[in-house]
Amino acid sequence: xxxxxxxxxxxxxxxxxxxxxxxxxxxxxxxxxxxxxxxxxxxxxxxxxxxxxxxxxxxxxxxxxxxxxxxxxxxxxxxxxxxxxxxxxxxxxxxxxxxxxxxxxxxxxxxxxxxxxxxxxxxxxxxxxxxxxxxxxxxxxxxxxxxxxxxxxxxxxxxxxxxxxxxxxxxxxxxxxxxxxxx
Numbered sequence: 001x002x003x004x005x006x007x008x009x010x011x012x013x014x015x016x017x018x019x020x021x022x023x024x025x026x027x028x029x030x031x032x033x034x035x036x037x038x039x040x041x042x043x044x045x046x047x048x049x050x051x052x053x054x055x056x057x058x059x060x061x062x063x064x065x066x067x068x069x070x071x072x073x074x075x076x077x078x079x080x081x082x083x084x085x086x087x088x089x090x091x092x093x094x095x096x097x098x099x100x101x102x103x104x105x106x107x108x109x110x111x112x113x114x115x116x117x118x119x120x121x122x123x124x125x126x127x128x129x130x131x132x133x134x135x136x137x138x139x140x141x142x143x144x145x146x147x148x149x150x151x152x153x154x155x156x157x158x159x160x161x162x163x164x165x166x167x168x169x170x171x172x173x174x175x176x177x178x179x180x181x182x183x
Contacts, residue, residue, distance in 0.1 A: 001054055004030045006061030008087035015052045016076040023052050024119060024149065028172055032147070033058055035170070036115065039145055040064050043114035046107075046139070048100040048130065053080035055117050060089045068111070069095045070103040100130055108135035116140065119149035122175075128160070137163040137182060146180040 001013045001023050015023050024032070032055075033040075041063040047056030050069040060067050067089075069080050077097045084090040096103050100118065116139075120126035127148045130136055140146070146164065148156075156178055158166050167179040 001026060001052065003054075003058055003061050003087060004033060006058070006063065008057065008061040008089060011087050013052055013054050013057065013083045013086070014079050015054075016073065016079045023054055028175075028177075029054065029058060031170070031172075032177060033062060036145065036147070037062060039115055044068070044111060044141075046070070046113040046116040048103065048116065048118035049120045049126070050080055050095075051076055051119065053083050053095075055119070056080075056093070057083055057087055057089060059115065059117075060092050061087065064115075065092065067093050068103075068107070068113075069093060070100050071095070071097065072099045100126065101133060104130060104133055104136050104139060108138045111139060112141045112144075113139055114141045114144050116144065116146045117149070118147070122151040122154070127154075128156075131161045131164060131180070140182040142182065144182040146182070148178045148180070150176055150178060152176055 003011045042065045045059040045064040045067040048070045050071040053069050056067040056069050071077050080095050084093050164180040170177045
């Protein structure tokens with residue numbers, strides 16, 4: 001896994017050992033960032049369920065002003081910190097070792113984000129829990145972009161998220177990205 005573009009381009013990133021994380025492949029990451037590149041300049045970016053931090057690091061490398069990395073696994077947080085040092089992006093980052101739901105509640109009223117990316121473990125509906133959390137929309141800038149990486153069989157019903165609207169879905173072989181916008 002590597003940084004695809006920007007000031008940290010080509011730097012190889014470490015991943016946590018074991019099967020607890022599922023890094024987004026370079027090909028999918030490149031497709032995703034080609035789609036959102038124009039949204040990244042000088043913004044706050046939130047990487048929920050950050051794993052190795054590859055998505056948030058890519059956002060920083062491509063021009064985000066600040067990125068928050070939220071990861072519940074302590075060893076994965078150490079990998080994120082190491083990757084931030086390797087890419088010389090530590091000063092623009094905060095790593096929060098807590099659950100995504102706790103982070104949303106903690107950040108509410110303190111920080112706002114223009115782009116949020118979440119890639120939770122599949123099949124546990126954690127993404128839906130976050131999207132329904134009342135304090136979630138409180139951390140979003142007006143017209144914020146929320147991207148959820150989910151399994152192909154995960155269904156999202158727009159009416160379940162009154163403050164968000166589904167913009168589009170991008171399907172891959174084994175998963176998909178669902179793009180939401182704050183209304």
